[in-house]
Amino acid sequence: MSGTSLDGVDGVIAAFAAAPEQPTVTTLASAYVPFSAGLRAELMALQSAGQDEIEREALVANTLAAHYAACVERLLADADLKPGQIRAIGVHGQTIRHRPELGFTRQANNPSLLAELTGIDVIADFRSRDVAAGGQGAPLVPAFHQAMFADPAQTRVVVNIGGIGNISVLHGQAAESEERDVIGFDTGPGNVLMDLWIKRHLDKDYDKDGTWAASGQPSAALLAHMRKEEYFAAAPPKSTGRDLFHAAWLDQQLSHTAPLKLSPADVQATLATLTATTIADAIVRHAPAAETVYICGGGAYNPYLMMQLAHALQSHGLRAHVQSTAALGIAPNHVEAVAFAWLALRFDQRLPGNLPLVTGARGARILGALYPA
Numbered sequence: 001m002s003g004t005s006l007d008g009v010d011g012v013i014a015a016f017a018a019a020p021e022q023p024t025v026t027t028l029a030s031a032y033v034p035f036s037a038g039l040r041a042e043l044m045a046l047q048s049a050g051q052d053e054i055e056r057e058a059l060v061a062n063t064l065a066a067h068y069a070a071c072v073e074r075l076l077a078d079a080d081l082k083p084g085q086i087r088a089i090g091v092h093g094q095t096i097r098h099r100p101e102l103g104f105t106r107q108a109n110n111p112s113l114l115a116e117l118t119g120i121d122v123i124a125d126f127r128s129r130d131v132a133a134g135g136q137g138a139p140l141v142p143a144f145h146q147a148m149f150a151d152p153a154q155t156r157v158v159v160n161i162g163g164i165g166n167i168s169v170l171h172g173q174a175a176e177s178e179e180r181d182v183i184g185f186d187t188g189p190g191n192v193l194m195d196l197w198i199k200r201h202l203d204k205d206y207d208k209d210g211t212w213a214a215s216g217q218p219s220a221a222l223l224a225h226m227r228k229e230e231y232f233a234a235a236p237p238k239s240t241g242r243d244l245f246h247a248a249w250l251d252q253q254l255s256h257t258a259p260l261k262l263s264p265a266d267v268q269a270t271l272a273t274l275t276a277t278t279i280a281d282a283i284v285r286h287a288p289a290a291e292t293v294y295i296c297g298g299g300a301y302n303p304y305l306m307m308q309l310a311h312a313l314q315s316h317g318l319r320a321h322v323q324s325t326a327a328l329g330i331a332p333n334h335v336e337a338v339a340f341a342w343l344a345l346r347f348d349q350r351l352p353g354n355l356p357l358v359t360g361a362r363g364a365r366i367l368g369a370l371y372p373a
């Protein structure tokens with residue numbers, strides 16, 4: 001998995017128990033392969049229109065495949081496994097454009113090259129079929145969260161805070177139909193704006209532990225402006241990405257509060273608060289009775305952001321307990337990679353991977369395409 005943060009590749013070897021409807025998973029190995037500054041810059045540049053995009057996308061896809069293969073090689077060595085012992089690789093690719101309203105979502109990827117480099121079957125392109133069926137093609141992880149993390153006795157919320165934030169509301173058995181009742185959508189920015197702001201001011205890739213944000217004060221005026229963005233009030237199904245939440249969006253927001261002369265650290269604190277309050281709003285609206293909120297994605301490692309989220313929930317009178325998905329047996333930084341292994345398993349069994357009520361697709365669809373070893 002390589003997500004919207006553009007930081008690198010998260011890989012796992014996941015072993016699923018046989019029963020597909022009630023899967024249990026064991027993570028046999030995990031590996032992280034960071035992107036170089038150059039690759040990251042090229043992936044960032046491909047997020048918007050530019051010269052010679054076709055050739056540049058093809059070349060970057062080859063570079064990505066080499067990174068994915070390096071990740072697989074490391075995983076196999078760690079777990080002491082041979083390629084023949086792996087059923088398939090599920091690989092998401094790198095989202096460079098997400099325009100479901102125009103009928104496409106594009107992940108840069110070269111699954112053929114990955115199959116060639118690893119000698120393992122590769123399953124890729126998980127989003128396109130859902131978009132073809134009229135869906136958003138995202139988020140896809142709510143189906144996995146439901147399969148793995150639902151508890152018949154209580155309502156649980158799972159929040160992924162990667163570049164973009166997304167939420168899954170998993171009702172207990174009291175709800176009429178388990179599948180129908182899963183609610184899931186992208187809440188808006190996760191870390192993406194904080195990452196670009198600290199890059200611009202301190203030339204760092206991210207605000208480690210949220211210490212820079214914690215040195216500032218959130219601005220109520222800037223927060224109020226940003227929260228007027230129409231995406232936040234729109235009803236699901238909905239998904240978003242860097243197509244909307246980019247540097248120009250942030251600069252536009254900041255232009256409204258220029259007279260306040262906010263310090264860069266104050267802006268960073270406000271951006272953390274934007275992420276926290278938009279996630280809290282989603283929980284308040286869709287899961288007011290949630291007992292526990294489980295956090296995954298890199299944002300789980302930012303104590304300032306977690307503090308802002310707990311604060312935002314409390315200010316709405318919600319007493320939900322906030323903890324990481326480690327409490328459910330999967331480390332926050334492994335959840336998405338395990339989810340794409342699970343989606344590959346669903347493809348392998350020719351079972352649907354999407355939840356139509358989440359993505360808005362016309363129906364359940366088998367997601368992905370096979371590139372044989």
Ligand SMILES: Nc1ncnc2c1ncn2[C@@H]1O[C@H](COP(=O)(O)OP(=O)(O)OP(=O)(O)O)[C@@H](O)[C@H]1O
Binds near residue numbers: 161
């Ligand atoms: N110790 C930390 N302190 C603060 N932030 C952190 C820390 N560790 C990770 N992060 C944040 O998490 C981000 C990476 O998160 P993650 O790997 O979940 O994103 P992704 O998978 O690329 O995104 P998406 O889920 O949108 O596809 C980093 O860019 C950084 O902003």
Ligand SMILES: CC(=O)N[C@H]1[C@@H]2OC[C@@H](O2)[C@@H](O)[C@@H]1O[C@H](C)C(=O)O
Binds near residue numbers: 138163165239240
């Ligand atoms: C188009 C795209 O790549 N979307 C990502 C992104 O990152 C988080 C959020 O936006 C989510 O919609 C999705 O990823 C996860 C893995 C998903 O599909 O559930």
